[in-house]
Amino acid sequence: MASKLNQLRGRTVEVSSFVAKNGGAYYKQLMEKNKQYIQDPPSVETCQLLANQLFYTRLASIPGRYEAFWKELDSVKQLLKRRNELKIEDAGIVALFGIECFAWFCAGEIVDEDLP
CATH class of the missing domain: 1.20.5 (Single alpha-helices involved in coiled-coils or other helix-helix interfaces)
Known part of the structure; x- marks a missing residue:
């Protein structure tokens, strides 16, 4: 058990040093690659607006998902009705x-x- 703990500690040190060395470059690369998704200026109001847009967009999608669910359920019912020719x-x-x-x-x- 102690050897497993030492292995885990050694691996943790390796990973943390890798992140410390390469984390900044990865962050910059990630931000550059996805800059079209970044809202400028980054403010609390902008974040709240985006959160509200996401919430109400998802809320508006419920009827479509509800209809798709019932279509899928109907197809399963039809499949069960003709299970002999499955x-x-x-x-x-x-x-x-x-x-x-x-x-x-x-x-x-x-x-x-x-x-x-």
């Missing part, structure tokens, strides 16, 4: 969808446990 590809897609739903459920439970 191809192996369709069965694989259904299985992957079920696994994905289960994984999101598990991730939500894990996150929920970690929250205070």
Whole structure:
């Protein structure tokens, strides 16, 4: 156990020194590459305006997502109605969808446990 802790410490020192050495250059490169997304002047009011725009844009997209959800659910119902003529590809897609739903459920439970 102590050797694992020493390995972890050594790796942490390596990573922190790498970040200290290359972090500034990476930050500058990242900002230069994405300067079209930077709002000028950077003020609290500008940030609040952008936050409100994001919130209300997402709120406005709910009806479209709601409609898409029901279309997807209808297609699943149709698939279940004709399950006798189901191809192996369709069965694989259904299985992957079920696994994905289960994984999101598990991730939500894990996150929920970690929250205070």
